[in-house]
Amino acid sequence: MEHPQLPALLAACHWIGEQGWCPATGGNMSLRFNHEQCLVTESGRDKGSLTAQDFLLVDTASNHVPSGRIPSAETGLHTLIYRLYPQVTAILHTHSVNATVLSRVEKSEALVLQGYEMQKSLHGQRSHVSSVMIPIFENDQDIAALAGRVAAYAETTPLQYGFLVRGHGLYCWGQQVAEARRHLEGLEFLFQCELQRRLLEAP
Numbered sequence: 029m030e031h032p033q034l035p036a037l038l039a040a041c042h043w044i045g046e047q048g049w050c051p052a053t054g055g056n057m058s059l060r061f062n063h064e065q066c067l068v069t070e071s072g073r074d075k076g077s078l079t080a081q082d083f084l085l086v087d088t089a090s091n092h093v094p095s096g097r098i099p100s101a102e103t104g105l106h107t108l109i110y111r112l113y114p115q116v117t118a119i120l121h122t123h124s125v126n127a128t129v130l131s132r133v134e135k136s137e138a139l140v141l142q143g144y145e146m147q148k149s150l151h152g153q154r155s156h157v158s159s160v161m162i163p164i165f166e167n168d169q170d171i172a173a174l175a176g177r178v179a180a181y182a183e184t185t186p187l188q189y190g191f192l193v194r195g196h197g198l199y200c201w202g203q204q205v206a207e208a209r210r211h212l213e214g215l216e217f218l219f220q221c222e223l224q225r226r227l228l229e230a231p
C-alpha cells in the first residue's frame with residue numbers, strides 16, 4: 029500500500045509503541061486515502077511494529093473491505109470521523125494508562141483541561157486561560173452503537189482534536205499525520221499533568 033503520508037504514520041506508530049501507549053495489540057490507526065476510501069490497520073496487529081502491509085483499504089461510507097481481510101474492530105469510529113470532518117486525514121487510537129485511568133476517575137461526560145500552557149499544542153488553542161473540553165463516551169463492545177452515540181453528540185457539539193472512551197483509550201486526529209501526532213503527544217502530556225494534579229490536590 030502506498031500513500032504520501034504513510035511513512036510518517038508508520039514512524040508515528042513506532043514512536044507510539046515506544047511510549048507504551050498501544051500495549052498488547054491495543055489501538056488502531058488510519059489515513060484518509062481518497063474521497064471514498066481510507067486505510068485502516070488490520071485487526072490484532074502489534075501497532076508498535078506496523079508495516080505498510082498492515083493497512084487495509086476500507087470504504088468510508090459503508091465500512092466494506094474489498095480485500096476481504098479483517099480491519100480493526102473499531103473501524104466504524106474511524107470512518108465516522110472521516111465522514112463528519114472532511115479536513116481530517118489521520119486518526120490515532122491509543123490505550124495509554126493515563127487516558128484509561130483518567131477517563132474513569134473523571135465521572136462526568138467530559139474532561140475539562142484549563143490552566144495549562146500545553147493546551148496550545150491543540151489546533152486553534154491560543155491561551156492557557158481557555159478551557160479545553162474532551163468528551164468522554166461510555167465504552168461499548170458494540171462499535172456501531174458507540175459510533176451512533178458519538179455521531180449524535182457531534183450533531184450539537186463539533187468534535188475537535190479527539191475524544192476519550194471510558195476505561196478504554198483516546199481517539200485523536202489531525203489535518204495531517206504531524207498534527208494528529210502533536211495532538212496525541214499534547215493530550216497525553218495534559219492527561220499526565222491532570223492526573224498528578226488531582227492526586228496531589230486530593231484532600
Ligand SMILES: CSC[C@@H](O)[C@@H](O)C(=O)COP(=O)(O)O
Nearest residue numbers: 052053054055056071072100101
Ligand atoms: C487488546 S484488545 C483491544 C481491542 O479490543 C480494541 O480496543 C483495540 O483498540 C484494538 O483492536 P483492533 O481490532 O486490533 O484494532
Ligand SMILES: [Zn+2]
Nearest residue numbers: 054055102197
Ligand atoms: Zn481500542
